[in-house]
Amino acid sequence: MKFLLSFLFILIFPIFINAQVFNAGVMLGISGSQVEGDGYGGYNKLGFIAGGFANTEFSDKVSTQLEIYYINKGSQKNPRPDKGDVEAFNLNINYIEIPISFRYHYKKFIFEGGLYASKFLSYSMSDQFGERDTGNYPFKSFDFGGFFGINYKINDNFIFNLRSKNSLIPIRDFNNFDQQIGILNKLFNRGWYSLDLNFSVRYQFNKSK
Template sequence: MKKITLSIVAVLAFGFANAQEVKFGVKGGINLSTLTGDMEDASSKVGFQVGGFAEIKLSDKFSVQPELLYSTQGAKEKSNVFDADAMELVSADFTTKLAYINVPVMAKYYVAEKFSLEAGPQIGFLVSAKGKMSGGGDSQEEDIKDFYKSIDFGVNFGAGYDFTENLSAGVRYNLGLSNILENEAGDNFKNKNSVFSLSVGYKF
């Protein structure tokens, strides 16, 4: 994982040293996230992302784009809880609500004048983690940050389209590479982030 971090730093240093043009911007959009691995009946959770970026143009076709994003992620899963009033087990929903500060570094290649394909690594820093149980006429939310690692690593794949010189839109998939669970010794449970996002950006 240290190699990924060092690679990100090296790409940024190379990009700024060889930039023909640098544009800064802001972006925001919708996340559709889930958790893969040892999680039964997991379904997608809707969240959002917002932040800023710098597009470092190295040539007419190729750019490097580092970003700093606040991203809400997680998943939903079905569970059973005991309803004291009905004296029976009832179906309930458990929602894992994760929030990260993500730092992706995307390599963008313009296959056409306004259309680009992109890929690159991402490091994420966990800001908060909460678990919400809803069912049986009750709803409870707890802090579960101690059960998750503070750093996540992944890789992104996506595409973008520039409507104008300033306004753009993008679609991206983040594939989590690392186990985000803070397991105790002998515990082999694994969860990885999986996030599909749609965003709109504005370059200044």
Template sequence: MKQYCSIFLVLFCISSFSQSFNGGLISGIATSQVSGDNLGGYNKAGFLFGIYTQYPLSEISNLQLEINYIEKGSNNPKMIENNIPDISLSYIEIPLIFNYNQNEKMNFEFGIQSALLISSSDNDIIGPINPINSIEFKKYDTGLLLGMSYLLNQKIALNTRISNSILPMRKHAEGNTYLFNKGQYNTVLSFSLKFIII
């Protein structure tokens, strides 16, 4: 995680002095769910904002690095009926992305991301549950992402992205593990605007 932060800071500083780099701000919403929490659907909505920088690899591709604050987890709209707790998570997330420019307006992206957990809770109908009575969340979350961006004008692009943990962000409540299911995983569908500043 520290290596990602160092790389990002170097690239972002260089972007201020080189026309080869560009960068800007990111702002949007993240809808999410947690696989393995006995709930379904992207019912959790949270904030997403951060900064990014890009370095061109060719005329049709570039490498992008971001540092974002993002809220993830799950929401149970029927908690009164089924008494299943939901989850609130906040991360500082650093995606490393390869962008392919389909044309002047649209590009496709894929990459890997690493995230540092900064707050977490299970929630019942009253509010946050005492951590003593919850399964501990892992401090780091690692995932893969796919997405696309559409340039609305010279300064603003619309981005949509789906990402999923490749390692569990915590164990199942019972502690069980399976071949392709080692615990609970974050899945996020985000919608954001990229404001091009540099």
């Protein structure tokens, strides 16, 4: 995790130091997430996001942004006793996440792509029998992945963001129970991966010099 944070810091720090103008703001949102490999499909786990960001523009069309926020991810499968299905699963994982994005501006839209590093904070996991622990396969202390998204500027201050994210490394070394999985997981059974869809509202303060 320290290496990943150092890499992001080295990548972004000179940009912000040399920037003549930067913007800062706060963000609040929700996430729908799932875990590839746990055997339960669908973005059924609802979590929330809260944090802040800073960005700087290279030109009228290109900018970069650094964020830091708390995010709740995981996986959820609800029982359906009316259908004879009593199986349940609920996984909550809490992270501090630091994404860096490179962005392209077009009218009121901002298209983005980038990388993120997350620091694991805590988890809870349960099924129809009650609380579960991770046994000999704990969740890793960090997550690292990529994302792409789109922003819509309501005005100079308010921005809507929609983002899709995917782990590039496993969050847990464990048997992959998914029947339909990516080719690399199918070949190597590499563990559990985090996937999430985020929607957030950002408030950007006035530009500073």
